[in-house]
Amino acid sequence: MTEFARVVAGVVVETFTPPSGQSLADCFHADIAASFTQVPTGISVVPGWTFDGTNWAAPVAPTLTLAQQARAALMSGLTLTLSGSLTLAATLFPTDDDTTSKIAKIATGLAVNGTFPGGATSYPMKDASGTWHTFTIAQYKQVAGTIEAYVAALDLIIDGNPTGASSLPSSSVSLTLS
DSSP states (O other), rough: OOEEEEEEEEEEEEEOOTTTTHHHHHHHHHHHHHTTEEETTTTOTTTEEEEOOOOOEEOOOOOHHHHHHHHOOOHEEEEEEEESOEEEEEEEEOOOHHHHHHHHHHHHHHHSSSSSSGGSSSEEEOOTTTOOOEEEEEHHHHHHHHHHHHHHHHHHHHOOOOOOOOOOOSEEEEEEEE
C-alpha cells in the first residue's frame, strides 16, 4: 500500500494510506488530495517531519538549556545505592517539591529535637515506586542530606546558575551509611 503525507509549509501534518483499490482522489476533495505527497518506500514519516520538495527529514530534537535539564532532573528523582549499616540496591527516590518538603520537615524536627516525631528512633521514607524504607536517625540524616544537596544544586541552576555550573550533578549517588 502507498503512504502519503500531507505537507503544509514544508511540514508533515498527517499521513494517510488509501484503502485498497482507492486513490487519494477517491478519498479527498481535489484541493486536499493535491496537498499530499507520496512517501518513498522504506521511509516512515510522521507529523512533524519536514519535506523540502526533494528530501524528507525527521524533526530535530530541541537542545535543552542547562536550566531546562535541571527542571527535568528534579522531576526525575535521585537514585541512591546504600551500603554500610543499611544495604539498598540502586533505588530511585523522588525529588519533587512535595517530597522534599516532607523530608525537610522531618529533618528540621531532628535538628531541633534530636528525634523523629513522637520520639521514634526510626522513620520511613517512600521511594519513587511507593516502597517504604525505614531509617535510623543517623541514616535518615545522611539520606535526607544527600537528597537536599542534589535538589539544592539543581535549584541553583534553575534559578540562574549563580555558581556557574556547566553540568548537572550526578543523578546517581552511592552512600555508605553509618
